[in-house]
Amino acid sequence: RESDRAGRWVTRGLIGLIVVNVVVSVLETVAGIRAVYGDVLADLQFATGVVFALEYGLRLYVADLHPPLRRFGPVGGRLRYVLQPTAIIDLLAALPLLLVFVLPGSAFAVVVILRLARFFKLVRYSPALRSLLSAIASEQRALIGSFMIIGGIILFAATLMYLVERDVQPDAFASIPHAMWWAITTATTVGYGDVVPVSVAGKMLAGLVMLLGYAMLALPVGIIASAFAREIHSREFVVTWS
Amino acid sequence: RESDRAGRWVTRGLIGLIVVNVVVSVLETVAGIRAVYGDVLADLQFATGVVFALEYGLRLYVADLHPPLRRFGPVGGRLRYVLQPTAIIDLLAALPLLLVFVLPGSAFAVVVILRLARFFKLVRYSPALRSLLSAIASEQRALIGSFMIIGGIILFAATLMYLVERDVQPDAFASIPHAMWWAITTATTVGYGDVVPVSVAGKMLAGLVMLLGYAMLALPVGIIASAFAREIHSREFVVTWS
Amino acid sequence: RESDRAGRWVTRGLIGLIVVNVVVSVLETVAGIRAVYGDVLADLQFATGVVFALEYGLRLYVADLHPPLRRFGPVGGRLRYVLQPTAIIDLLAALPLLLVFVLPGSAFAVVVILRLARFFKLVRYSPALRSLLSAIASEQRALIGSFMIIGGIILFAATLMYLVERDVQPDAFASIPHAMWWAITTATTVGYGDVVPVSVAGKMLAGLVMLLGYAMLALPVGIIASAFAREIHSREFVVTWS
Amino acid sequence: RESDRAGRWVTRGLIGLIVVNVVVSVLETVAGIRAVYGDVLADLQFATGVVFALEYGLRLYVADLHPPLRRFGPVGGRLRYVLQPTAIIDLLAALPLLLVFVLPGSAFAVVVILRLARFFKLVRYSPALRSLLSAIASEQRALIGSFMIIGGIILFAATLMYLVERDVQPDAFASIPHAMWWAITTATTVGYGDVVPVSVAGKMLAGLVMLLGYAMLALPVGIIASAFAREIHSREFVVTWS
Numbered sequence: 001r002e003s004d005r006a007g008r009w010v011t012r013g014l015i016g017l018i019v020v021n022v023v024v025s026v027l028e029t030v031a032g033i034r035a036v037y038g039d040v041l042a043d044l045q046f047a048t049g050v051v052f053a054l055e056y057g058l059r060l061y062v063a064d065l066h067p068p069l070r071r072f073g074p075v076g077g078r079l080r081y082v083l084q085p086t087a088i089i090d091l092l093a094a095l096p097l098l099l100v101f102v103l104p105g106s107a108f109a110v111v112v113i114l115r116l117a118r119f120f121k122l123v124r125y126s127p128a129l130r131s132l133l134s135a136i137a138s139e140q141r142a143l144i145g146s147f148m149i150i151g152g153i154i155l156f157a158a159t160l161m162y163l164v165e166r167d168v169q170p171d172a173f174a175s176i177p178h179a180m181w182w183a184i185t186t187a188t189t190v191g192y193g194d195v196v197p198v199s200v201a202g203k204m205l206a207g208l209v210m211l212l213g214y215a216m217l218a219l220p221v222g223i224i225a226s227a228f229a230r231e232i233h234s235r236e237f238v239v240t241w242s
Numbered sequence: 243r244e245s246d247r248a249g250r251w252v253t254r255g256l257i258g259l260i261v262v263n264v265v266v267s268v269l270e271t272v273a274g275i276r277a278v279y280g281d282v283l284a285d286l287q288f289a290t291g292v293v294f295a296l297e298y299g300l301r302l303y304v305a306d307l308h309p310p311l312r313r314f315g316p317v318g319g320r321l322r323y324v325l326q327p328t329a330i331i332d333l334l335a336a337l338p339l340l341l342v343f344v345l346p347g348s349a350f351a352v353v354v355i356l357r358l359a360r361f362f363k364l365v366r367y368s369p370a371l372r373s374l375l376s377a378i379a380s381e382q383r384a385l386i387g388s389f390m391i392i393g394g395i396i397l398f399a400a401t402l403m404y405l406v407e408r409d410v411q412p413d414a415f416a417s418i419p420h421a422m423w424w425a426i427t428t429a430t431t432v433g434y435g436d437v438v439p440v441s442v443a444g445k446m447l448a449g450l451v452m453l454l455g456y457a458m459l460a461l462p463v464g465i466i467a468s469a470f471a472r473e474i475h476s477r478e479f480v481v482t483w484s
Numbered sequence: 485r486e487s488d489r490a491g492r493w494v495t496r497g498l499i500g501l502i503v504v505n506v507v508v509s510v511l512e513t514v515a516g517i518r519a520v521y522g523d524v525l526a527d528l529q530f531a532t533g534v535v536f537a538l539e540y541g542l543r544l545y546v547a548d549l550h551p552p553l554r555r556f557g558p559v560g561g562r563l564r565y566v567l568q569p570t571a572i573i574d575l576l577a578a579l580p581l582l583l584v585f586v587l588p589g590s591a592f593a594v595v596v597i598l599r600l601a602r603f604f605k606l607v608r609y610s611p612a613l614r615s616l617l618s619a620i621a622s623e624q625r626a627l628i629g630s631f632m633i634i635g636g637i638i639l640f641a642a643t644l645m646y647l648v649e650r651d652v653q654p655d656a657f658a659s660i661p662h663a664m665w666w667a668i669t670t671a672t673t674v675g676y677g678d679v680v681p682v683s684v685a686g687k688m689l690a691g692l693v694m695l696l697g698y699a700m701l702a703l704p705v706g707i708i709a710s711a712f713a714r715e716i717h718s719r720e721f722v723v724t725w726s
Numbered sequence: 727r728e729s730d731r732a733g734r735w736v737t738r739g740l741i742g743l744i745v746v747n748v749v750v751s752v753l754e755t756v757a758g759i760r761a762v763y764g765d766v767l768a769d770l771q772f773a774t775g776v777v778f779a780l781e782y783g784l785r786l787y788v789a790d791l792h793p794p795l796r797r798f799g800p801v802g803g804r805l806r807y808v809l810q811p812t813a814i815i816d817l818l819a820a821l822p823l824l825l826v827f828v829l830p831g832s833a834f835a836v837v838v839i840l841r842l843a844r845f846f847k848l849v850r851y852s853p854a855l856r857s858l859l860s861a862i863a864s865e866q867r868a869l870i871g872s873f874m875i876i877g878g879i880i881l882f883a884a885t886l887m888y889l890v891e892r893d894v895q896p897d898a899f900a901s902i903p904h905a906m907w908w909a910i911t912t913a914t915t916v917g918y919g920d921v922v923p924v925s926v927a928g929k930m931l932a933g934l935v936m937l938l939g940y941a942m943l944a945l946p947v948g949i950i951a952s953a954f955a956r957e958i959h960s961r962e963f964v965v966t967w968s
Contacts, residue, residue: 022397029404029417109405116401119394128387132461143457145854150453152845155748159842162755163835175755181445188452190433191916193677203907210914211876214943215869217456218950219858224460225709226954228468264639271646271659351647358643361636370629374703385699392695423687430694432675435919459698466702467951470710506881513888513901593889600885603878612871616945627941634937665929672936674917701940708944712952 011125014055018121021048025115045115049097052118056094059087086124093118139227146219150187153216157209158183165202169195187213253367256297260363263290267357287357291339294360298336301329328366335360381469388461392429395458399451400425407444411437429455495609498539502605505532509599529599533581536602540578543571570608577602623711630703634671637700641693642667649686653679671697737851740781744847747774751841771841775823778844782820785813812850819844865953872945876913879942883935884909891928895921913939 024044027033034041063081064074072080081087096114099107123129136143158179165173172195173179182195186209197206266286269275276283305323306316314322323329338356341349365371378385404421407414414437415421424437428451439448508528511517518525547565548558556564565571580598583591607613620627642663649657656679657663666679670693681690750770753759760767789807790800798806807813822840825833849855862869884905891899898921899905908921912935923932 026397026418026422030419031417112401112405116397119397122390122394126387126390128383129390132384132387132391141854142858145852145858147453147457148848148852148855149858150456152848155752155842155845159838163838174757176752177756180752181449184449184452185433186916188431188456189673189914189916190428190431190452190455191675191911191918192433192435192438193918193920194435194438196918196920207907207910210910210916211873213916214876214914215873215946217459217943218947220457221460221463221705221947222951222954225464225467225951228464268639268660268664272661273659354643354647358639361639364632364636368629368632370625371632374626374629374633389695389699392698423691426691426694427675430673430698431915432670432673432694432697433917434675434677434680436677436680459701462699463702463705463947467706467709470706510881510902510906514903515900596885596889600881603881606874606878610871610874612867613874616868616871616875631937631941634940665933668933668936669917672915672940674912674915674936674939676917676919676922678919678922701943704941705944705947709948709951712948 014051015122015125017048017051018118020044021052022116022119024048025112025118029112046097049094052090052121053094053097056087056090059090063087089117089120089124093121135227136224139223142223143220146223149219150216153209153212154180154183154187157187157205157212160205161197161202161209164205165197165199168199168202169197183209186210187216189213189217256293257364257367259290259293260360262286263294264358264361266290267354267360271354288339291336294332294363295336295339298329298332301332305329331359331362331366335363377469378466381465384465385462388465391461392458395451395454396422396425396429399429399447399454402447403439403444403451406447407439407441410441410444411439425451428452429458431455431459498535499606499609501532501535502602504528505536506600506603508532509596509602513596530581533578536574536605537578537581540571540574543574547571573601573604573608577605619711620708623707626707627704630707633703634700637693637696638664638667638671641671641689641696644689645681645686645693648689649681649683652683652686653681667693670694671700673697673701740777741848741851743774743777744844746770747778748842748845750774751838751844755838772823775820778816778847779820779823782813782816785816789813815843815846815850819847861953862950865949868949869946872949875945876942879935879938880906880909880913883913883931883938886931887923887928887935890931891923891925894925894928895923909935912936913942915939915943 021044024041027037028041028045060078060081063069064072064077066077066081069077069080071077082091092114096111099111099114123133158176161182162173162176162179165179172182182197184190185192185195186206189210197203263286266283270280270283270287302320302323305311306314306319308319308323311319311322313319324333334356338353341353341356365375400418400421403424404415404418407421408416414424424439426432427434427437428448431452439445505528508525511521512525512529544562544565547553548556548561550561550565553561553564555561566575576598580595583595583598607617642660645666646657646660646663649663656666666681668674669676669679670690673694681687747770750767753763754767754771786804786807789795790798790803792803792807795803795806797803808817818840822837825837825840849859884902887908888899888902888905891905898908908923910916911918911921912932915936923929
């Protein structure tokens with residue numbers, strides 16, 4: 001019980017560190033903030049990086065004590081631990097610290113992405129997030145099917161609009177991939193308005209695509225909503241934070 | 243029964259006053275209307291404010307007669323009443339009247355916000371609203387989890403788009419927080435169109451974010467829809483107005 | 485059985501006439517089409533109008549033969565029939581024909597609206613539409629509650645944005661009603677992009693409103709979806725066309 | 727079992743060919759890619775076309791061996807097979823190959839559409855897609871009813887906005903069909919922003935249309951979601967890939 005409470009505080013501390021680290025990584029990209037608080041942010045970045053590296057080291061050190069891995073011996077058990085998804089996420093979270101010394105300045109993109117990949121560590125500590133993700137994963141076939149329908153609608157919308165508008169707007173609808181940019185912004189109801197059909201036939205087609213895109217939303221929502229409802233009915237849907 | 247009917251008319255009258263007060267507070271900010279009807283609106287503002295202050299005073303006066311609070315005595319009972327959420331809303335609704343005499347003209351923002359906070363008083367009088375809010379509250383962990391997923395998608399979309407477009411559009415994608423403005427308008431399918439990716443890689447990434455943002459909507463909708471369905475199945479979902 | 489089949493053909497004919505009439509009323513407003521086909525469209529408008537007037541006359545003539553109205557006598561039964569919602573819709577559909585002779589040219593708006601009100605006659609002939617509308621009506625309290633929440637979010641979003649952006653964009657955010665135009669286009673995820681916050685605080689507030697507006701959609705969808713699910717479970721949801 | 731495994735590999739190969747063919751058809755419309763890789767793409771187009779033609783030929787050749795068609799004899803069985811929906815899709819997929827030799831260059835649009843129609847062949851090989859489509863088809867009456875409601879809202883929104891804004895913006899709102907372009911982009915929450923009301927009455931009407939359009943989405947989503955939920959409850963919803 002005492003160790004339970006200690007474990008909960010360690011978990012909360014690690015969640016706090018992840019949030020601090022992600023916020024620092026985001027703010028470091030703002031030139032104005034970097035100019036003034038650059039040193040403080042770099043220190044925070046380094047300190048949280050050290051904690052993630054230490055966490056990974058300690059987890060790896062005690063990995064061979066876990067009952068399911070114990071029987072593979074100290075080396076085999078640790079090797080198997082390293083290949084688990086959660087251990088890979090922990091390693092990715094520890095990597096940016098080491099890469100700073102190794103990589104040249106041009107690998108900026110790699111470091112930025114790896115730093116933000118620490119956000120994935122939250123999945124480890126949030127049962128609510130894990131429940132949601134597993135409910136989504138359980139319907140992956142139906143979701144793939146619905147994305148094939150959505151993809152097919154976008155493909156046909158783009159093809160028809162390309163045929164209708166390419167003479168009127170040869171730049172915006174120069175090819176089917178060009179027309180797909182219009183089709184995807186329209187079918188998902190984002191509607192930037194940077195590419196808009198101007199001919200009467202184009203506008204009628206666009207209206208149809210809008211209505212289809214609007215109704216299409218029912219597919220993923222219906223699948224997820226009924227997956228959740230089923231989870232709730234069959235066994236108590238476990239959505240607890242800690 | 244007679245007092246029930248009287249109570250219902252008092253409730254309806256108070257609902258009417260809240261609506262009148264909120265409409266007056268909104269119209270008072272329009273220069274053209276203030277120039278012509280300024281005095282009438284100020285009088286209405288004052289009159290409804292007096293009623294809310296009187297309501298608060300009367301509720302506080304009789305607070306120690308309520309069975310659960312009676313045993314704490316006239317002072318203790320009233321102190322406990324004052325700290326209840328509904329009593330705090332009533333106090334906030336009564337405050338703007340008093341603040342006009344105290345605050346300088348520069349505290350305009352505080353007065354405007356407090357005046358519109360009277361809208362919260364409606365929750366007190368509408369069981370339908372309370373039922374909806376408690377159904378939402380009962381799923382807060384799942385909703386926090388789904389907002390973490392949405393937040394994570396927005397964070398990654400912003401980071402990747404920042405890396406892809408910062409050379410092409412150094413102003414719009416100057417930093418990750420800048421790119422977040424694009425990411426949030428796109429993932430929520432609002433799509434103002436003030437910031438739009440122009441490179442091919444950026445447009446492909448944007449298309450992916452649109453589809454993810456579109457599907458993401460299934461999470462809160464699925465959670466709320468199945469929460470409502472469960473409420474209806476288990477016990478009769480009480481959605482009555484008065 | 486023979487009269488059943490005849491009745492079905494009359495119904496289909498009337499549905500066809502409504503569709504023809506609505507299409508004609510829409511096309512008549514296009515200057516280019518009116519210049520070329522003006523006479524044909526006017527004739528079609530007149531012919532369908534005569535049929536609707538005849539239909540109303542015949543229905544009124546036989547109204548006192550209906551069992552529930554028969555006992556009120558020829559005059560009383562017909563008076564009661566006239567006040568029924570379906571009879572009022574039929575009367576509105578018959579009116580434009582008569583008004584053309586009575587009203588001056590300036591009453592153009594009244595005639596256009598009345599003509600399109602004929603669309604409501606479809607509700608009379610489509611049980612699927614009636615089922616959907618009654619399912620929506622059965623949840624009107626929960627829907628009013630959810631629109632109060634949506635209205636409250638829009639009101640607060642507009643108020644806060646008015647306070648934040650009125651110094652930077654004095655035209656677009658001149659008053660709370662002005663800011664409401666921004667708030668409503670954002671919270672409903674329409675996002676025209678004609679009014680966009682420019683300050684950092686305004687953009688952060690806008691991001692919050694977008695996420696809230698996005699999640700808010702769960703309320704009406706959840707209510708309607710669970711109302712449909714309940715209809716299906718309790719009694720067979722009758723969605724037949726004729 | 728051996729032939730089962732072989733059949734599965736043939737199916738996977740055909741799915742791969744369809745994907746390759748659709749990607750090639752899309753890329754062929756990009757001028758830059760056609761200039762460089764035009765010959766390779768044309769060869770891939772031809773090769774996949776030959777496979778689809780062969781597939782159709784073989785399927786037609788063995789059609790009279792299928793138990794339900796065997797009793798119609800070699801000619802009658804094959805004729806009946808040719809008229810089945812899946813056989814028509816296979817024929818459409820095989821056609822572009824033949825049409826290249828027959829059609830003049832001006833029939834570009836027909837060839838492009840027929841090539842992309844090969845996407846429909848995927849429905850043949852994906853049970854998940856078929857399950858989704860049949861779940862949608864089972865609710866077609868309710869969906870038609872909900873699209874009539876959506877259509878009615880768009881029609882009335884366009885008519886009223888035409889009456890309100892035609893004096894202020896005579897170009898954008900020149901007729902009801904013109905106003906419908908605004909109404910459909912607004913009610914489906916796409917919101918391009920190319921046509922926006924400017925008068926106060928127009929903005930109030932637009933706000934109402936946005937809220938209605940926002941809530942309207944509940945209809946198709948609710949229908950599809952409860953159809954899925956019912957499928958799951960009554961019999962195990964078969965969503966398998968192969």
